[in-house]
Amino acid sequence: MKRLLTLVLSIVIIGLTAVGFRLYAQESQPRVVTISAKRFEFTPNQITLKRGEPVTLRVSAEDRDHGFYQKDLKIELDLTPSHASEVTITPDKTGRFVAICDHFCGSGHGNMKMVINVE
């Protein structure tokens, strides 16, 4: 009987520990922001991030190869339709930053951009 009690208690403790770790891991994961790219726009075309908060930008190309580039925030992604590309950043300054498609994609390419606000 004592052995059975010990076994049950052990299982409960292990289970609670696992749940705790999982919750902790979820809390420490950066927030994910999903962005899609197609000729000649990003959706959404504006996002807001917090200074000092890690965030993962997951960007997918819907129609053809594109780029996703923002020099000051150290974002430099090559996008292909086959899979999403991502980058994790921690903005260290506030402001309004314009991210662009830097892979030439046709006549409206020059206007393919979005705004990243950092508060």
Next chain:
Amino acid sequence: MDKHFDRRKFLKVSGMSLGVGALISVAPAMAGGGPAATVRRWFRRQNGEEVTPFNLVQLSDAHVGFQGPPNPTGTKAFEHAIDVVNGLNPQPDLILFTGDLTHEAEVAGEHAKRMQLFQTLTSRLKSKKVMYVPGEHDAALDNGVLYRQFFGDTHYSFDHRGVHFVALDNVSTGKPAVGAEQIEWLKRDIARYPHTAPIIVFTHRPLFDLRPDWEWFTRDGDDVLNVLAPYENVTILYGHIHRHDVHQSEHATHYSSRSLIFAFPDPATVGDKKPVAFDKEKPFKNLGLQLLAEKKGRLGVDDVELTLREFGGTDGVQQISRPGAYL
């Protein structure tokens, strides 16, 4: 070492404006002794020709095929620039075209027609040594396949009058980059030359971060500049930004030529990248070329804005629109 010979000043700008693109004169300080004489002898041994003065012209961004509000006159400015170059005395030995020869087209076959028209127009140039690099509007959508059919390789090098010229392609992968393979080629190519050799690199996009959010940069431009860094006489000519600009980096001087289709404003004065509005009274305003030539022992780079002064009659777009004005 000849204390009167400043190798870093071999390719410096004189900065005189003629009012039309870019004329470049080369060979300046190489008339001196010491290291200059060494370089002259080296080029003579390698190529059979010493560094001797000559003129060249840089043309850029004609965007043949473009139609739109920023310039409803199509190829008129480009054709006027050809007339201006043909009127130079002496004629330039060499003409460099730094990309965006044509504007891309969505309709199959149309882009090839635009490249054909570009070649028909440039065939009017009296000076027949014309060298090209692609811009993204020429080569990015098909990785340079059509461009190569009309104009050949997208990167290459050659010597002319004792100056080493390097054509770099920073557009045809679709990315704004030169790429590791081409950078390795560049290393091998210039390794043959003494560090005092005069080198002119011509390419489409700026190799430094001029305005990244306007796409005025090359992702691996720093890697290219690092390869060139040991060389003491490097001049870089580029287009893409549709305006004249001079920039001094640690080891090179960078000059951009005006466009022949429409201009962009000074990025220091506005936030958004929008073409300068077309002025029907001054249809060539802000458009032009660069002329490079020797000026008192130095390389002179003249920014030349196109004007209507060669035309009679009333001012404005009517002059260049009258039948037979160009075509």
